[in-house]
Amino acid sequence: MGKTKLTPEEMSEKLDVIIASHKGEGQKAIMSTLQEAQGVYGYLPLPVQKKVAFALGVSVAEVYGVVSFYSFFTLKPKGDTVFNVCLGTACYVKGSQLLLEKIEENIGVSTGEVTTDGKFSISACRCVGACGLAPVILVNDDVYGRLTPDEIPGIIAKYKEA
Amino acid sequence: MEIFRAHVLVCCGTGCTSSNSPKIMDRFEELLPLHDLEKEIKVVKTGCFGLCAEGPIVVVYPEGVMYYRVSPDDVEEIVSEHLLKGRFVRRLMTLSSEIPSTERMSADDNNFFKKQLRIALRNCGIINPEKIEEYIARDGYQALGKILTEKTDPMAIIAMIKQSGLRGRGGGGFPTGNKWEFAAKVQNDVKYVCCNADEGDPGAFMDRSILEGDPHSVIEAMAIAGYCIGANQGYVYVRAEYPIAVERLKLAISQAREYGLIGTNIFDSGFDFDLDIRLGAGAFVCGEETALMRSIEGKRGNPTPRPPFPAVKGLFGKPTILNNVETFANIPVILNRGAEWFSAIGTEKSKGTKVFALGGKVNNVGLVEIPMGTTVREIVFDIGGGIPNGKAFKAVQTGGPSGGCIPAVLLDTPIDYDNLISVGSMMGSGGMIVMDEDTCMVDIAKFFLEFTVDESCGKCAPCRIGTKRMFELLTKITDGSGSLEDLKSLEGLATALKNGSLCALGQTAANPILSTMHHFRNEYLEHVVDKKCKCHVCKGLTQYYIEPDKCKKCSLCAKKCPVNCISGVIGKESFVIDASKCIKCGACMEACKFGAVVKK
Numbered sequence: 001m002g003k004t005k006l007t008p009e010e011m012s013e014k015l016d017v018i019i020a021s022h023k024g025e026g027q028k029a030i031m032s033t034l035q036e037a038q039g040v041y042g043y044l045p046l047p048v049q050k051k052v053a054f055a056l057g058v059s060v061a062e063v064y065g066v067v068s069f070y071s072f073f074t075l076k077p078k079g080d081t082v083f084n085v086c087l088g089t090a091c092y093v094k095g096s097q098l099l100l101e102k103i104e105e106n107i108g109v110s111t112g113e114v115t116t117d118g119k120f121s122i123s124a125c126r127c128v129g130a131c132g133l134a135p136v137i138l139v140n141d142d143v144y145g146r147l148t149p150d151e152i153p154g155i156i157a158k159y160k161e162a
Numbered sequence: 163m164e165i166f167r168a169h170v171l172v173c174c175g176t177g178c179t180s181s182n183s184p185k186i187m188d189r190f191e192e193l194l195p196l197h198d199l200e201k202e203i204k205v206v207k208t209g210c211f212g213l214c215a216e217g218p219i220v221v222v223y224p225e226g227v228m229y230y231r232v233s234p235d236d237v238e239e240i241v242s243e244h245l246l247k248g249r250f251v252r253r254l255m256t257l258s259s260e261i262p263s264t265e266r267m268s269a270d271d272n273n274f275f276k277k278q279l280r281i282a283l284r285n286c287g288i289i290n291p292e293k294i295e296e297y298i299a300r301d302g303y304q305a306l307g308k309i310l311t312e313k314t315d316p317m318a319i320i321a322m323i324k325q326s327g328l329r330g331r332g333g334g335g336f337p338t339g340n341k342w343e344f345a346a347k348v349q350n351d352v353k354y355v356c357c358n359a360d361e362g363d364p365g366a367f368m369d370r371s372i373l374e375g376d377p378h379s380v381i382e383a384m385a386i387a388g389y390c391i392g393a394n395q396g397y398v399y400v401r402a403e404y405p406i407a408v409e410r411l412k413l414a415i416s417q418a419r420e421y422g423l424i425g426t427n428i429f430d431s432g433f434d435f436d437l438d439i440r441l442g443a444g445a446f447v448c449g450e451e452t453a454l455m456r457s458i459e460g461k462r463g464n465p466t467p468r469p470p471f472p473a474v475k476g477l478f479g480k481p482t483i484l485n486n487v488e489t490f491a492n493i494p495v496i497l498n499r500g501a502e503w504f505s506a507i508g509t510e511k512s513k514g515t516k517v518f519a520l521g522g523k524v525n526n527v528g529l530v531e532i533p534m535g536t537t538v539r540e541i542v543f544d545i546g547g548g549i550p551n552g553k554a555f556k557a558v559q560t561g562g563p564s565g566g567c568i569p570a571v572l573l574d575t576p577i578d579y580d581n582l583i584s585v586g587s588m589m590g591s592g593g594m595i596v597m598d599e600d601t602c603m604v605d606i607a608k609f610f611l612e613f614t615v616d617e618s619c620g621k622c623a624p625c626r627i628g629t630k631r632m633f634e635l636l637t638k639i640t641d642g643s644g645s646l647e648d649l650k651s652l653e654g655l656a657t658a659l660k661n662g663s664l665c666a667l668g669q670t671a672a673n674p675i676l677s678t679m680h681h682f683r684n685e686y687l688e689h690v691v692d693k694k695c696k697c698h699v700c701k702g703l704t705q706y707y708i709e710p711d712k713c714k715k716c717s718l719c720a721k722k723c724p725v726n727c728i729s730g731v732i733g734k735e736s737f738v739i740d741a742s743k744c745i746k747c748g749a750c751m752e753a754c755k756f757g758a759v760v761k762k
Contacts (some may be wrong), residue, residue, distance in 0.1 A: 027461065028458070028459055028460040031440070031441070031443060031457065032440075032441070034443075035402070065461075065462050066460070066461070069445060069462040069619070070443035070445050070463070071443070071445065071616075072442075072443035073443060087364070088364035088365050089364045089365035089562070089593065089610075090364070090519075090521030090593075090595055092364075093522045093523060093595060093597055093601055093606075126362070126364045126446070127362075127363075127364040127365055127366070127403075129176050129361075129367035129370050129403070130177045130214075131177070131214065131365055131367060131519060131521035132213075132215045132216075132217055132521075132528055133181060133214070133217075134521060134522075134527070143180035143181075145180060145181060
């Protein structure tokens with residue numbers, strides 16, 4: 001999920017390179033190929049899954065089975081800015097659920113959804129391992145810790161301006 | 163060799179990195195030359211010191227002074243005062259939970275470290291994990307080198323591990339030596355060694371810290387395991403959520419290859435062993451051994467029935483051993499220092515130490531390694547520094563979604579595998595979350611069930627349907643429409659799951675409910691009979707109320723109310739909430755400047 005947006009042609013070229021490097025490796029390369037492909041596209045639309053299946057010599061069903069099993073893989077594109085709230089136990093007992101509700105209220109969509117303009121999406125994750133900073137949210141790759149719900153509007157404003 | 167008069171160690175674990183420690187490193191590198199100190203003082207990037215709540219942490223040797231919550235702006239003062247003039251920066255030496263003292267000098271005097279014994283974490287926060295030389299300098303690869311050059315009988319090494327009493331640190335507590343022995347005795351040309359670094363337990367981060375702070379200890383141990391069972395290939399299965407750990411492990415593997423410590427013909431012994439990393443993709447069930455192996459094979463991470471056990475038929479159908487990161491980190495030390503040394507630590511059936519990720523409502527959040535047999539009280543109150551804000555302790559949760567809650571009356575339980583099971587919890591991978599009087603235990607049980615519903619792979623019916631039904635019952639109870647009958651149903655389902663599920667995820671999914679029902683039955687009864695949540699966590703059971711004598715009749719609350727259920731007359735009549743219309747959003751409480759809106 002790079003910062004600069006690639007054109008569809010550039011993405012397709014990159015996918016070809018990834019696929020070529022795994023060609024014929026079969027089932028065991030499904031996960032790593034998909035991980036790399038998602039790194040380019042930001043999600044895994046069906047045409048990409050088909051290409052991966054064909055190159056590895058496995059069925060599309062097999063590939064789709066893997067994509068739908070693991071939460072890291074997504075069939076829908078995410079927003080340009082992703083708010084990710086940690087709902088690990090340490091963050092939860094310190095009130096991260098309230099942070100999530102506040103973000104949903106401020107952005108105007110629910111967890112797992114993207115705003116209509118495609119700018120923001122909200123997701124929840126299970127423990128980023130920064131329990132010392134609980135409760136923690138991640139905005140793209142930036143980590144915000146020891147938060148209270150009052151601080152949420154200020155953080156969101158920063159990304160809305162940018 | 164260059165000699166430095168002082169070393170500045172900067173923690174670059176995930177916690178401290180998140181709070182800006184790379185900038186602190188840069189600032190030191192920038193300021194030292196300005197004071198002509200770059201040849202006298204060395205800045206070292208290290209792994210986790212463990213005291214994550216007080217990060218970013220900087221330690222200055224030879225004095226061993228530990229600075230807490232350092233910001234890039236503090237670096238100038240540390241350089242000009244401590245490094246240049248030898249005067250400590252006292253204001254950065256006090257934990258936020260304690261009274262400032264002028265006495266304390268080094269980290270060793272700190273209560274957080276006093277009761278700890280670091281074996282698995284021996285190098286974390288001491289060496290630079292990105293330099294193999296630093297690991298070697300601390301006896302790294304010595305154990306591997308010795309067994310390969312002396313061609314020690316693999317069965318003798320396995321006997322030593324068995325004698326040490328080491329048990330799996332990932333949850334099950336299976337004796338490591340026995341596991342290796344099974345795999346060693348199976349005849350097959352191809353065998354595998356796998357390392358489980360899919361630390362999915364929310365609130366547990368010990369494996370990540372070991373990979374970030376001391377990756378070579380895992381590599382060395384995996385090579386030793388390979389030699390013992392006759393495997394030439396290893397896989398480390400790491401969570402994709404741990405980018406720093408993955409980077410450092412990759413670097414460590416390439417360094418070890420370069421030095422000939424893994425690869426072909428290691429130490430001219432004729433033994434080959436190589437390692438690859440496989441990234442997880444966010445599925446908790448992949449922490450289960452058979453599911454993990456299916457995932458490495460590129461399949462959906464569904465567990466498979468055992469037997470056949472992986473030691474007989476595991477990864478790609480070949481004999482495989484799988485150990486957790488922390489288990490592996492213990493291996494080189496056991497070989498270097500002997501089984502007797504190791505088995506002298508701990509309790510009768512649980513030897514050595516255990517690393518816990520202490521988190522939640524406790525002052526010193528962080529990573530602690532204690533000898534088995536240390537009590538829960540010592541961890542929470544001595545090492546953890548007690549509960550913040552003067553609140554009362556309620557429970558400590560161990561074992562994650564498979565574990566349970568330990569109440570205050572059991573605080574003096576000595577921690578080991580068997581004791582934790584007897585109080586209705588389990589060791590798990592080592593998450594330890596402290597809860598205070600404000601934590602609702604029914605809500606916590608629901609929280610864990612929501613997790614298992616999400617993470618159940620769906621292969622077997624008891625887990626797929628049972629977790630969902632239990633979650634629905636708990637939702638009903640926390641919404642205020644539960645009955646005593648529901649409590650009975652929960653217990654019935656719990657038994658069915660335990661007996662009928664295919665893997666440990668389902669078999670233990672009911673533990674959070676059973677243990678909270680057992681130790682905190684009152685709270686369940688309050689929810690079900692009195693329709694009250696004393697902690698005001700469960701929204702369905704909480705009501706907002708305006709205290710008439712505190713109300714200033716300003717109407718701020720009424721203006722904020724999204725459903726217009728607050729009425730009153732400005733300046734004349736105090737405002738009142740119509741509970742039948744209230745949606746419990748809390749906007750009124752936030753709006754009131756006088757604290758007149760309260761939860762009942």
